[in-house]
Amino acid sequence: MSQDLWTAVDEYIEKLLILPDSALGAAREASVDAGLPDIAVTPSQGKLLYLLARMVRARRILEIGTLGGYSTIWLARALPAEGLVVTLEADPKHFEVAQKNIKRAGLAKLVDQRLGPALETLPELSAEGAGSFDFIFIDADKESSVEYFEWALRLSRPGTAILVDNVIRDGEVENAETTDERVQGIRRLNEALAREARVSATTIQTVGSKGYDGFTLALVLS
Ligand code: SAH
Ligand code: DHB
Ligand code: MG
Numbered sequence: 001m002s003q004d005l006w007t008a009v010d011e012y013i014e015k016l017l018i019l020p021d022s023a024l025g026a027a028r029e030a031s032v033d034a035g036l037p038d039i040a041v042t043p044s045q046g047k048l049l050y051l052l053a054r055m056v057r058a059r060r061i062l063e064i065g066t067l068g069g070y071s072t073i074w075l076a077r078a079l080p081a082e083g084l085v086v087t088l089e090a091d092p093k094h095f096e097v098a099q100k101n102i103k104r105a106g107l108a109k110l111v112d113q114r115l116g117p118a119l120e121t122l123p124e125l126s127a128e129g130a131g132s133f134d135f136i137f138i139d140a141d142k143e144s145s146v147e148y149f150e151w152a153l154r155l156s157r158p159g160t161a162i163l164v165d166n167v168i169r170d171g172e173v174e175n176a177e178t179t180d181e182r183v184q185g186i187r188r189l190n191e192a193l194a195r196e197a198r199v200s201a202t203t204i205q206t207v208g209s210k211g212y213d214g215f216t217l218a219l220v221l222s
Helices: 003-017 022-033 043-055 068-077 093-102 118-130 142-155 180-197
Strands: 060-064 083-087 111-116 135-138 161-165 197-210 211-220
Touching: 003 043, 003 068, 003 197, 022 068, 022 093, 043 068, 043 118, 043 135, 043 161, 043 197, 060 068, 060 118, 060 142, 068 083, 068 093, 068 135, 068 197, 083 093, 083 118, 093 111, 118 142, 135 142, 142 180, 180 197, 180 211
Parallel strands: 060 083, 060 135, 083 111, 135 161
Antiparallel strands: 161 211, 197 211
16 A cells, blocks of 8 residues: 555546536645645545535534635535635735635635634634634644634534544554654544543544545534
């Protein structure tokens, strides 16, 4: 089993199941051209976000970690005409690239971009009464995963689905001695999830063109 095979299978799936989409293609290309890290979700993962948001009939979506807006576009596409994605980003350059990508996709009306460290913008959202969100995608700095999860809970209602990206990191998540602070952040999240009676959660390992990683899905129960 190898990265080449995982990439080939992702390409095979994309060709069959993911329609070519100029706005998504342009967003990915413009992000890479602007020098943003090439770490957006893959096309098949983006479609998973879209399908999950459709399945919960999301009208209000919260995303933590916009990057160039690639995942934001997938999420916004899942919304009804009066829906909203609020997406949080700390890096002004990422914010600007995303703004252009979202505008080019014709989705500016459905997306509320907030610039600043999420641990500052989340309390602002809460103070505005911006909750509750139907679907929440956590995909920013992994060190703060527990804090983001706690904010996600505050901004949720019973039935909200919370998805967390990059929770496996080549299997390093299982290493209790890991010195990688991002992985330590995910391990703290897992311990919090294990204690948290208000959610039911599972984690699925994934392979694909982005390597070996995974998602955690949590359903808010009460
Ligand atoms: N969701 C995107 C990828 C996000 S990459 C996609 O799949 O298309 C992670 C993003 O989180 C980066 O753009 C990074 O700048 C941002 N980020 C890092 N620390 C942050 C913080 N403290 N607050 C908000 N965003 C942060
Ligand atoms: C990284 C961050 C991501 O959100 C991702 O999907 C892949 C990698 C990173 O910071 O390395
Ligand atoms: Mg990610």
